[in-house]
Amino acid sequence: xxxxxxxxxxxxxxxxxxxxxxxxxxxxxxxxxxxxxxxxxxxxxxxxxxxxxxxxxxxxxxxxxxxxxxxxxxxxxxxxxxxxxxxxxxxxxxxxxxxxxxxxxxxxxxxxxxxxxxxxxxxxxxxxxxxxxxxxxxxxxxxxxxxxxxxxxxxxxxxxxxxxxxxxxxxxxxxxxxxxxxxxxxxxxxxxxxxxxxxxxxxxxxxxxxxxxxxxxxxxxxxxxxxxxxxxxxxxxxxxxxxxxxxxxxxxxxxxxxxxxxxxxxxxxxxxxxxxxxxxxxxxxxxxxxxxxxxxxxxxxxxxxxxxxxxxxxxxxxxxxxxxxxxxxxxxxxxxxxxxxxxxxxxxxxxxxxxxxxxxxxxxxxxxxxxxxxxxxxxxxxxxxxxxxxxxxxxxxxxxxxxxxxxxxxxxxxxx
Numbered sequence: 001x002x003x004x005x006x007x008x009x010x011x012x013x014x015x016x017x018x019x020x021x022x023x024x025x026x027x028x029x030x031x032x033x034x035x036x037x038x039x040x041x042x043x044x045x046x047x048x049x050x051x052x053x054x055x056x057x058x059x060x061x062x063x064x065x066x067x068x069x070x071x072x073x074x075x076x077x078x079x080x081x082x083x084x085x086x087x088x089x090x091x092x093x094x095x096x097x098x099x100x101x102x103x104x105x106x107x108x109x110x111x112x113x114x115x116x117x118x119x120x121x122x123x124x125x126x127x128x129x130x131x132x133x134x135x136x137x138x139x140x141x142x143x144x145x146x147x148x149x150x151x152x153x154x155x156x157x158x159x160x161x162x163x164x165x166x167x168x169x170x171x172x173x174x175x176x177x178x179x180x181x182x183x184x185x186x187x188x189x190x191x192x193x194x195x196x197x198x199x200x201x202x203x204x205x206x207x208x209x210x211x212x213x214x215x216x217x218x219x220x221x222x223x224x225x226x227x228x229x230x231x232x233x234x235x236x237x238x239x240x241x242x243x244x245x246x247x248x249x250x251x252x253x254x255x256x257x258x259x260x261x262x263x264x265x266x267x268x269x270x271x272x273x274x275x276x277x278x279x280x281x282x283x284x285x286x287x288x289x290x291x292x293x294x295x296x297x298x299x300x301x302x303x304x305x306x307x308x309x310x311x312x313x314x315x316x317x318x319x320x321x322x323x324x325x326x327x328x329x330x331x332x333x334x335x336x337x338x339x340x341x342x343x344x345x346x347x348x349x350x351x352x353x354x355x356x357x358x359x360x361x362x363x364x365x366x367x368x369x370x371x372x373x374x375x376x377x378x379x380x381x382x383x384x385x386x387x388x389x390x391x392x393x394x395x396x397x398x399x400x401x402x403x404x405x406x407x408x409x410x411x412x413x414x415x416x
Contacts, residue, residue: 114257122179157263283413307411334361369399
């Protein structure tokens with residue numbers, strides 16, 4: 001039997017065409033994150049082509065596409081095989097057509113991508129966001145994105161969390177105790193087929209790449225053939241790296257579930273901390289009144305009253321003093337404002353803020369009188385919710401007669 005050898009150029013062209021077919025098949029395997037069930041189908045008769053490879057007469061391989069059509073045309077022009085003698089007998093029937101694919105292997109295990117979306121209404125968005133981050137870290141996950149915005153009742157937040165899939169259910173149950181879950185959606189996507197197809201595509205591309213390497217080692221290649229092979233090998237390497245990257249990304253999504261948590265402030269939540277604004281600071285006050293012009297026991301009187309800080313530097317004080325024997329009780333009500341020094345903290349220190357103030361008001365001793373004066377004080381402790389203040393004032397009392405009074409006091413006021 002006469003063999004019809006192929007030229008080296010023909011072999012190169014056919015190998016590159018075959019690599020293109022493998023590449024097209026590999027690309028189809030990686031276009032979706034979850035592929036539908038695979039059903040083998042035969043190629044249309046108009047696209048199928050049996051191309052002799054020049055090893056032995058009668059040996060052939062099934063390929064498709066316009067690239068192979070060009071290879072077949074080139075082969076027909078390069079060689080003209082002699083007709084083979086008639087077969088002495090009928091060929092045995094085959095159970096499978098050349099156009100039919102064989103049974104396809106199935107993935108070894110189910111690979112799921114778990115994703116979830118949760119909306120949570122809470123009292124304090126910032127505090128809950130910190131609690132969530134600590135719990136995620138304790139369960140072996142991590143927060144990959146965190147965003148907080150707004151203030152007061154409009155405070156919102158968003159966190160994207162990566163967790164081991166086995167801990168998602170317990171984490172969602174734990175979140176239920178942080179606030180009110182108003183929306184929850186969890187879905188699992190089976191990507192087993194996609195990962196399986198990617199593995200097969202990589203294996204086939206590597207095999208094709210090895211064929212091209214072996215062909216490149218030949219001694220009788222023309223320069224055009226060498227350039228064509230190297231170009232195809234470069235393309236195959238790029239496709240292999242692309243599929244590897246997609247496969248690694250998909251495996252990472254399988255290894256860690258993704259939860260997106262949206263935080264919102266409850267409509268009826270009580271706002272504390274730096275978002276809360278006190279309207280006033282009321283509290284009890286203890287005081288001592290000294291009247292230099294009075295006689296005997298009437299000079300020194302103990303009293304108690306109420307202090308109300310209306311604004312950071314404006315306050316109202318009302319004191320009632322005991323009545324000595326044979327004398328009437330005394331009442332003093334004044335309004336004043338404080339002046340802080342820039343050299344002594346401007347009233348912003350936590351401890352010991354000195355200040356000066358002026359007072360205006362009314363007094364009742366033996367009769368009604370107009371009170372005015374000045375004084376100095378020290379805020380012993382200052383907090384957003386609490387203030388401890390001491391002061392001493394010298395007042396003039398103008399009524400039927402003019403008197404002088406010295407008032408010392410201490411007050412404890414609270415945010416309201």
